[in-house]
Amino acid sequence: MASTHEKVGYAPEGKPPEHTPFTAASGVESVVRMLEGRWKLVILFHLFGGKLLRFSDLERAIPAISQKMLIQQLRQMESDGIVTRLVHHQVPPKVEYGLTAWGQSLCPALDALLQWAEARPADPDAP
Amino acid sequence: MASTHEKVGYAPEGKPPEHTPFTAASGVESVVRMLEGRWKLVILFHLFGGKLLRFSDLERAIPAISQKMLIQQLRQMESDGIVTRLVHHQVPPKVEYGLTAWGQSLCPALDALLQWAEARPADPDAP
């Protein structure tokens, strides 16, 4: 996809000019990729406490999720470098999940999103 | 938000995490609902320029999207009060899409997300 010059000049004064729509869109797609799925954000939110949580802890915290989805999303986020997986070779087995530093750095951004969601006006307003 | 410190039927017993994950989870799910889909964020990003864009403008800006998806996501966001739809009864027809004030207020949060994505370290570190 070659770069056509868009009119979508998202170029506020404070932002670098390299924030072109296509780069931005790529970034957007990266974000979408990493946060896609019905459960990623929910899992993340339970991890934002900063403590390591066991698999069963997460299962208990999110009753609506299936094991498959839980492990799947967890693994994907681990691959993305968002969550950590700590295996204790014990009997019975014990695996704890937590956030990487980068994953923790997501917290304020998500919080902004949450606040945005809560700020929804009941009045369908105009731009 | 009033003091909704009650449990919602989750975790019948004992030891919920310290920071109210349930209230938060609800908010998270709202966000997920409103921003889900492969194209919402991309469309939003093209709308953040602040100018009204025609349907065909968006089609041109996002070549990979189909008309069906474009109109669908647009309508959903309109229902959610994120985007505006301005119909000019002319020949040929002309419909312009833009952001509501609330939709525009999403910009910084998304920007934070973008910056987070760009800040991904090559080194998968531990917390």
Add this chain to the structure above:
DNA sequence: CCGCATCCAACGAGATACTG
């Protein structure tokens, strides 16, 4: 207790063609 594999249902999403 943790995780994987398989089967299966339900949407999401794309292509195409048609209408106002």
Add this chain to the structure above:
DNA sequence: CAGTATCTCGTTGGATGCGG
């Protein structure tokens, strides 16, 4: 130009059962 309708397909997600 803007939007709708229909069909199909791939993916996501859920249920269950087994293995370390």
